[in-house]
Every structure is written in C-alpha cells, then in structure tokens.
Amino acid sequence: MGIMNFTGTTLKNLFSKPATKLYPSVPQDYKERTRGHVVNDIDTCIFCGMCMRKCPTGAISVDRNTRTWQIDRMNCVQCACCVKNCPKNCLSMGKEYTTPDTEKTIDVLQKILTPEEIAAEEAAKKAQQEKIKAAMEAKKAAEAAKAAEAAKTEEPAKAE
Ligand code: SF4
Ligand code: SF4
Numbered sequence: 001m002g003i004m005n006f007t008g009t010t011l012k013n014l015f016s017k018p019a020t021k022l023y024p025s026v027p028q029d030y031k032e033r034t035r036g037h038v039v040n041d042i043d044t045c046i047f048c049g050m051c052m053r054k055c056p057t058g059a060i061s062v063d064r065n066t067r068t069w070q071i072d073r074m075n076c077v078q079c080a081c082c083v084k085n086c087p088k089n090c091l092s093m094g095k096e097y098t099t100p101d102t103e104k105t106i107d108v109l110q111k112i113l114t115p116e117e118i119a120a121e122e123a124a125k126k127a128q129q130e131k132i133k134a135a136m137e138a139k140k141a142a143e144a145a146k147a148a149e150a151a152k153t154e155e156p157a158k159a160e
Contacts, residue, residue, distance in 0.1 A: 031095075035078040035093045036078070036093065036094050036097045036098070037093070037094045037096060038060075038076060038080075038083065038094070039092050040071075042090070042111050043090075043111065044089075045088060045090045046087075047067055047069065048062075048064075050085050050087060051085065051086055054082055054085040055076075055081060056079060057075045057077055058075065067113070068109065068110045069108075069111075073098045074098075074105075076098075078093070080093055
C-alpha cells in the first residue's frame with residue numbers, strides 16, 4: 001500500500017509543474033502584507049526621531065541638523081514599529097526583501113531644502129526666539145512690579 005502511494009506521488013510529480021522557482025532569475029510574488037524592507041518618503045520626513053526612539057533594535061538613526069535619516073538594514077527585524085509610530089506617515093513597508101550582500105551597508109537618505117524652505121525655517125526659528133525673549137521680559141516686568149508693590153506696603157509700616 002505504501003509503495004503504491006509513493007508511486008502515485010512520483011508519477012504525479014513527473015507530470016506537474018515544479019514546486020520551487022528559479023529565484024532570483026524568476027522574480028518572487030510577494031503577498032499583499034509582506035514586510036520586506038522599510039521605505040522612507042524623505043520629502044515628508046520632519047526628522048522628529050520618533051522612529052529612532054521606537055525601533056527595538058536601534059537600526060534607525062536620525063540627525064535633525066543635517067536632515068539625514070539612515071537605516072542599518074541588517075539590524076532591522078521588519079517589526080514595522082517605526083512605521084506605526086511615524087507622525088507624518090512617511091514610513092511604509094516595501095514588499096521586497098533587502099538584497100543579499102557580503103558586506104553590512106547602511107542606507108542614508110538626506111533631505112535637501114529649497115532656498116524658500118531654508119528661509120521659512122530661519123523665519124520660524126527667529127519668531128520662536130522672539131517669543132521666548134518677550135515672555136522673559138514680561139516675566140521680569142511682573143517680578144519688578146511685584147517687588148515695587150511689596151516695598152510700598154512695607155514703607156507705611158516702618159513710618160508707624
Ligand atoms: S518618525 Fe517619521 S517623520 Fe519622524 S524622523 Fe522618523 S520617518 Fe521622519
Ligand atoms: S521595522 Fe522594526 S526593526 Fe526595522 S527599523 Fe522599523 S522599528 Fe526598527
């Protein structure tokens with residue numbers, strides 16, 4: 001009985017398509033929800049660093065000053081934690097897996113600002129500094145007024 005089963009399977013396999021593919025010459029069909037690799041739409045990124053803080057393996061580095069975002073793909077475990085926590089939704093999971101390599105490479109993305117964007121950023125910075133300065137001056141004035149009021153109430157008490 002066992003031999004009959006075996007023969008049947010052998011004959012079936014002889015006349016059916018192979019169960020395997022000649023990957024990579026035949027491309028892989030990825031399922032809809034395959035988590036292959038992390039993709040960043042760098043133009044939408046605000047370099048807040050949330051993805052870096054949420055990554056459990058420390059695969060992502062973000063530098064706000066140089067506007068660079070980088071990922072060590074060999075350290076990434078495709079958990080999609082960074083994707084779920086990105087406030088700008090600029091991260092997503094691409095279906096294809098990272099290409100095999102003999103060396104550990106780090107992918108670096110840098111956002112280049114237009115002159116208008118640089119000017120807008122500088123104006124926002126300046127406005128923020130002025131706001132802080134005005135708040136500090138208001139605080140100082142309030143403290144001085146409070147001290148003057150206290151001195152006024154102390155003077156009549158001394159005269160008596
Ligand atoms: S969480 Fe999103 S917006 Fe923030 S640095 Fe990462 S990719 Fe950019
Ligand atoms: S998918 Fe997970 S492991 Fe990979 S970079 Fe994002 S948070 Fe880190």
